[in-house]
Structures are given as structure tokens and as C-alpha cells.
Amino acid sequence: MSDIYSQQYLERLKDLELKRKVILDVLRDYKNINKQKIAxxxxNFERPEKTGxxxxxxxxxxxxxxxxxxxNESIESKVVEFEKNKISKYVLFEILFWAKPSSFPFPDENIKNYKDFLSKKxxxxxxxxLENYLQLYALESSEKDTFIKDIVKKVLxxxxxxxxxxxxxRDFISYLDPIEKNNIKSKIHPYVWKVLSSNKTIPVVIDGNNILMSSKLIGSEKIDVLLxxxxxxxxxxxxxxxxxxENAKYKFRTKYFNYKRTYYHSPADxxxxxxxxxxxxxxxxxDKFKEYDFVENIWYQLKI
Structure with missing residues (x-):
């Protein structure tokens, strides 16, 4: 087991603290929970029983x-309710850990009797x-790959x-410190960063043929340049x-012909x-689409 002064421990603790913020945001709003929040x-849960x-x-x-x-019921009775709904008791134990690590340890072993497990921890x-079970779990699990490194690797x-x-x-990026954010921002497409660092977004429909014919967009993938x-x-x-x-594939070459939100229609307008x-x-x-009812066109905001 690592010591509390090791870099591994400090990084693992930081990772767990970040992860806990994300989890708490969901648990605190449990009355409005939905499939996305459960996902x-x-x-983010660490026990394998989270699957499903x-x-x-x-x-x-x-x-x-x-x-x-x-x-105000016993843990055992609450376990019964979880298991009736085909949710493992380890999910319950892990929820308690993230919700209140000052009182509940991470369930990092097979548990037959929760009171005995609690006494041992x-x-x-x-x-x-140490001050709490989050720190203890960080110490006991600090050999694991750090969570933040995994996030950075994934977002790239x-x-x-x-x-x-x-x-x-998005859940994680909002909690990263400025140095970590700048590190990611410098390595990914600006559009990717813009979206991942924004809470509110607006759908945009791109005029494919029109954009690929533009002489103002310089690059082999003009849609990437536009974004x-x-x-x-x-x-x-x-x-x-x-x-x-519909005839675009005969006129142009772009990877976005295979993009899942690409459509073909004539006339495209x-x-x-x-x-x-x-x-x-x-x-x-x-185009200005004069023949249609007004729809905002952001091309003229780009000032290219």
C-alpha cells in the first residue's frame, strides 16, 4: 500500500474527489433522476456490479x-429493497460511500456482514x-491508473x-482546474472544446454543397475549418x-459523407x-434563403 506522501496517492485522491463531485451532483437531485443521470x-462507480x-x-x-x-431503517432492509429490483447490494454500499465518506467506507471486498465490515474499516x-474513507480508499487503491489521466486520454x-x-x-471537464483545462484545450479541435465546455447548445444545420464550394474556407476538410x-x-x-x-458525392470529397447526421436532398435548401x-x-x-420564412443564419456572424 502506498504512503500518504506519494505522488500516486495524491493523484488518486484528487481523482476520487473529482469523481465524487460528479456523482454528488446526481445523488443530490435524486428526485429528478433520469436515464442519463443513472448512466x-x-x-463513475468503481465496483463491477454497476454494470446494467x-x-x-x-x-x-x-x-x-x-x-x-x-x-430510518437498517442497512439490511434497504439491501433487500435494492435486490428486489435486481440491484446489487454493492451498488447501495458504494452510493453510501460517495454520499458520505466520513461515515461509510468503499466496499472494496466481499461483504457478508456490513456491521463487521464497517468495524474493520x-x-x-x-x-x-486519515480523516475519512475517501482518503483511505485513495491510499488503498492508489496503484490504479489515475482517473484524470484516463479522462484526458479519452477526450483526446x-x-x-x-x-x-x-x-x-462535460461532467468532468467542468471540474478540472485551469491548467488541466488548458492542456486539453490545446490538443483538441476548437469546436470539440467549445461544445464540451458549454452547458447550453443550439442545433445548427450546415448547407453542405454551399460550404464545400466556399473559397473563404482554406483546408482539405472545409467543414472542419467551418466548425x-x-x-x-x-x-x-x-x-x-x-x-x-443528392449529387454531392459526384462533386466533392469529404469524410462527412459518412457522418451520422448527414442528409441528402434536392433541392437541399x-x-x-x-x-x-x-x-x-x-x-x-x-445563401440568404430569401424565399423562406426567417431562420437565423450564423454564416454572417463568422466574419470570414
Whole structure:
């Protein structure tokens, strides 16, 4: 086991403190829990029994959390309620740990009797001269790869075209310190950073043919260049949709022909406007769409 002055321990403790902030944001608002928030818990819990947690009905999970936090019953009776709903007792024990590490240890072993486990951990905490079980768990698990390093490594894989797969990382980025944020920001596409560091976003529909014909966008992937400019605007525009004319593949080359939110329609203008209206979004095109009802066009804000 590492000592409390080792770099491994300090990094692990910092990782756990960051993770706890994210988890607490969900647990404190348990009355409004939804599938997305449960998925956040599943991603961040450390026991393997977390698998499948995101499949639990949010209403049932909210009830179980309310009972766990507010009803004065034994741990054993609460375990029964969790297990009735096919949720492991280790998930319950881990929730208690993240919610109140001053009183509840991380369930890092097989537990037959929770009171015996608690007594054993209290003794360890006292012997280690630490303040709480979060510090104890950091000490006992500091050989693990650090969480922040894993997050940084993962976020560097994000690209504009796969960004939707990384949106969950917003939870963590908001808690990073300025140095860590700047480190990530300097290594990823500006549009990716803009979206991941923004809480509110607006959908944007891009006029594909129009943008690929623009002489003002310099680069082999003009849509990537466009998104770089969009990232400079005050508001964050996400997700982005692209509409091409049906013959676009015969005129241009771009990786965005395979993007999951790319559509083909002739005339493209009609779908661009209708899609923007349906999404309560904006468009990005050098055209002015005079023949349609007004839809905001952010191209003219880019000042390219």
C-alpha cells in the first residue's frame, strides 16, 4: 500500500474527489433522476456490479434513493429493497460511500456482514490517521491508473464527427482546474472544446454543397475549418447536421459523407430550412434563403 506522501496517492485522491463531485451532483437531485443521470453513475462507480445500472427504471431508482437517504431503517432492509429490483447490494454500499465518506467506507471486498465490515474499516481508518474513507480508499487503491489521466486520454480521441459519443465528458471537464483545462484545450479541435465546455447548445444545420464550394474556407476538410470558426462565436452550436444535394458525392470529397447526421436532398435548401425549424436551430450557409420564412443564419456572424 502506498504512503500518504506519494505522488500516486495524491493523484488518486484528487481523482476520487473529482469523481465524487460528479456523482454528488446526481445523488443530490435524486428526485429528478433520469436515464442519463443513472448512466453517469454507472460510468463513475468503481465496483463491477454497476454494470446494467443504466437499465433500471429511473422512477424506481429515485424511490430507492429516497428510501436509502431518508428512511430510518437498517442497512439490511434497504439491501433487500435494492435486490428486489435486481440491484446489487454493492451498488447501495458504494452510493453510501460517495454520499458520505466520513461515515461509510468503499466496499472494496466481499461483504457478508456490513456491521463487521464497517468495524474493520473503522479500525483501519484510525490506524492510518486519515480523516475519512475517501482518503483511505485513495491510499488503498492508489496503484490504479489515475482517473484524470484516463479522462484526458479519452477526450483526446474526440473529433467533431464523433463528438456525440463524448458529450458525457462535460461532467468532468467542468471540474478540472485551469491548467488541466488548458492542456486539453490545446490538443483538441476548437469546436470539440467549445461544445464540451458549454452547458447550453443550439442545433445548427450546415448547407453542405454551399460550404464545400466556399473559397473563404482554406483546408482539405472545409467543414472542419467551418466548425473551427463556429467555435469562436459566443454561443455553442451542437449538434450539427449537414444537408447535401443528392449529387454531392459526384462533386466533392469529404469524410462527412459518412457522418451520422448527414442528409441528402434536392433541392437541399428545402430540407435545410425545415430541419432547422424542426430542431429550433439555426442554419449556416452563404445563401440568404430569401424565399423562406426567417431562420437565423450564423454564416454572417463568422466574419470570414
Amino acid at each position: 453517469t453513475l454507472e460510468r 445500472l443504466s437499465k433500471v427504471n429511473p422512477f424506481i431508482f429515485s424511490f430507492l434513493l429516497s428510501n436509502l437517504f431518508n428512511v 473503522r479500525k483501519k481508518l484510525k490506524e492510518s490517521n 480521441e474526440a473529433r467533431p464527427e464523433n463528438l456525440e459519443d463524448y458529450i458525457w465528458m 473551427m470558426h463556429i467555435a469562436k462565436l459566443d454561443r455553442a452550436y451542437f449538434p450539427f447536421y449537414i444537408v447535401f444535394d 428545402q430540407l435545410i430550412i425545415n430541419l432547422a425549424k424542426e430542431l429550433n436551430g439555426v442554419v449556416c450557409s452563404m
